[in-house]
Amino acid sequence: EKEKGLIRDSWESLGKNKVPHGIVMFTRLFELDPALLTLFSYSTNCGDAPECLSSPEFLEHVTKVMLVIDAAVSHLDDLHTLEDFLSNLGRKHQAVGVKTQSFTVVGESLLYMLQSSLGPAYTTPLRQAWLNMYSIVVSAMTRGWAK
């Protein structure tokens, strides 16, 4: 439907430059919640957030995140097929000390990245479409948290 079209069309250009857009997203994330930086074991190898985000390990994680978003966009018609992958991914994040509440600020950072790269194409319906997809991804990841 319409929401899926908005997501696919906007991702078409962004997805070609995953790393730069992912850096915008994570720069925002570490501005909003600098403590998240310390959950990366390799953050001891760098100083401030901008320096960390230019290090290979951080760039690799940024790339991994963008690939998960890419997979979600490709599977808009059958997101449930990613359920096991995403709940396992959630479990791994619990293991490194991420709290499910942090996904709220991750979502804000995702929207910030979309807004800054799409400019006027960032509309209320587009924002809502992305929020809906993101909330499905987060619910699936959250199911991986051991109770």
Ligand code: HEM
């Ligand atoms: C792995 C932290 C958000 C996708 C990791 C690792 C850490 C981490 C410490 C293990 C080291 C590494 O592989 O680099 C965080 C923090 C986040 C966050 C602090 C924000 C609160 C996300 C999000 C996604 C994601 C939103 C995708 C939707 C991945 C993937 C891996 C990973 C695919 C590799 C898992 C594997 O080894 O199988 N994350 N992450 N991360 N993260 Fe995140």
